[in-house]
Amino acid sequence: MAAPRSCALWSYCGRRWSRLMRCCELPGLRSSWPGGPLGARQLSQEKQATETHFGFETVSEEEKGGKVYHVFESVAKKYDVMNDMMSLGIHRIWKDLLLWKMRPFPGTQLLDVAGGTGDIAFRFLNYVRAQHKGKQKRQLRAQQNLSWEEIAKKYQNEEDPLGGSQVVVCDINKEMLKIGKQKAHARGYKAGLAWVLGDAEELPFDDDKFDVYTIAFGIRNVTHIDQALQEAHRVLKPGGRFLCLEFSQVNNPLISRLYDLYSFQVIPVLGEVIAGDWKSYQYLVESIRQFPPQEEFKEMIEDAGFEKVTYESLTSGIVAIHSGFKL
Numbered sequence: 001m002a003a004p005r006s007c008a009l010w011s012y013c014g015r016r017w018s019r020l021m022r023c024c025e026l027p028g029l030r031s032s033w034p035g036g037p038l039g040a041r042q043l044s045q046e047k048q049a050t051e052t053h054f055g056f057e058t059v060s061e062e063e064k065g066g067k068v069y070h071v072f073e074s075v076a077k078k079y080d081v082m083n084d085m086m087s088l089g090i091h092r093i094w095k096d097l098l099l100w101k102m103r104p105f106p107g108t109q110l111l112d113v114a115g116g117t118g119d120i121a122f123r124f125l126n127y128v129r130a131q132h133k134g135k136q137k138r139q140l141r142a143q144q145n146l147s148w149e150e151i152a153k154k155y156q157n158e159e160d161p162l163g164g165s166q167v168v169v170c171d172i173n174k175e176m177l178k179i180g181k182q183k184a185h186a187r188g189y190k191a192g193l194a195w196v197l198g199d200a201e202e203l204p205f206d207d208d209k210f211d212v213y214t215i216a217f218g219i220r221n222v223t224h225i226d227q228a229l230q231e232a233h234r235v236l237k238p239g240g241r242f243l244c245l246e247f248s249q250v251n252n253p254l255i256s257r258l259y260d261l262y263s264f265q266v267i268p269v270l271g272e273v274i275a276g277d278w279k280s281y282q283y284l285v286e287s288i289r290q291f292p293p294q295e296e297f298k299e300m301i302e303d304a305g306f307e308k309v310t311y312e313s314l315t316s317g318i319v320a321i322h323s324g325f326k327l
């Protein structure tokens with residue numbers, strides 16, 4: 001029994017040390033001070049080789065993937081209804097904002113990693129379809145002397161309402177993908193949509209393949225975030241864009257208090273009542289607290305090779321959208 005306790009203690013000390021070193025970080029010292037942040041990062045990387053966190057629990061890296069898999073396997077059927085209930089529909093606005101930031105056009109090739117039940121993919125298809133329709137209308141208006149027969153013919157000849165766009169939803173969890181496919185079928189989405197079972201840390205795609213990579217509420221669950229970011233960089237075409245929507249750090253002290261109260265006192269109860277699953281929703285709120293704040297995550301994205309990295313905090317920082325380019 002002594003061993004696990006000493007492991008947890010060691011991991012706790014490692015985390016405190018890393019946090020302390022981050023607080024001490026000075027611009028000029030970053031890469032030259034051997035005992036400083038770089039040393040701390042190396043130290044914590046060595047630790048990361050064996051231990052990580054699953055919510056507030058310390059677990060081995062090998063264990064984490066299985067635990068995360070179990071969480072989403074368990075919540076898959078109630079996932080969508082839970083999101084509407086917990087957020088009072090606000091998650092829909094956050095996801096719409098991600099699309100407005102992306103501004104895809106007919107032809108855009110999107111990879112949505114940790115795409116789960118397809119919320120981002122469906123929004124993408126709607127957006128591109130509307131863009132394509134608008135473009136067609138503008139083109140037709142520009143050719144005003146066409147007869148109605150010619151106009152009708154032009155519409156009929158247009159086979160692809162997406163103008164060549166495609167979205168690939170990639171997720172590690174079969175159950176989440178199953179619900180996503182059922183939703184797609186029920187809503188009539190077929191063309192331009194593919195579902196792939198795959199790990200964000202080892203994407204089953206060639207290099208330089210996509211125009212945009214999105215990950216919404218997914219990266220927090222990945223064991224090696226740095227590896228997932230490198231994979232995002234690899235599969236994007238030069239000029240391609242990385243966009244991540246994720247819970248972040250609340251920047252208003254009053255909202256932060258209310259947010260904590262709501263997160264820890266209400267969310268697991270809703271999880272139990274609606275999904276019969278307290279633990280998965282406890283993991284959700286704990287995992288949010290383990291995820292790096294806006295600035296730190298921005299640095300991680302830069303470390304993976306992305307440029308022009310920016311972020312926008314939404315709803316007082318409850319979530320943030322990070323953006324970066326592969327140049």
Ligand SMILES: COc1cc(O)cc(C/C=C(\C)CC/C=C(\C)CC/C=C(\C)CC/C=C(\C)CC/C=C(\C)CC/C=C(\C)CC/C=C(\C)CC/C=C(\C)CC/C=C(\C)CCC=C(C)C)c1O
Pocket residue numbers: 071072075079082083084086087088090091217255258259261262263265266267280281283284285288315316318
């Ligand atoms: C297992 O893993 C997961 C499972 C999932 O189902 C989903 C995810 C990933 C997540 C998403 C896809 C996004 C959608 C899910 C959420 C947003 C849930 C997570 C929610 C939080 C961490 C808490 C913050 C929630 C919101 C901002 C949504 C809005 C909620 C409210 C305004 C609360 C209203 C509730 C009541 C009035 C009920 C009574 C509440 C109490 C008695 C507790 C005290 C609370 C308050 C006084 C109000 C709380 C105030 C705030 C939270 C601040 C809100 C601030 C603004 C709107 C500016 C997944 O990984």
Ligand SMILES: C[S@@+](CC[C@H](N)C(=O)[O-])C[C@H]1O[C@@H](n2cnc3c(N)ncnc32)[C@H](O)[C@@H]1O
Pocket residue numbers: 068072113114115116117118119120170171172173176198199200201215216217218221222223
């Ligand atoms: C909270 S859901 C987000 C789903 C969707 N993007 C949304 O916004 O509603 C998190 C998803 O991440 C997936 N996930 C977790 N770890 C993953 C990994 N290593 N690779 C790919 N997907 C992963 C889960 O299976 C789950 O479907």
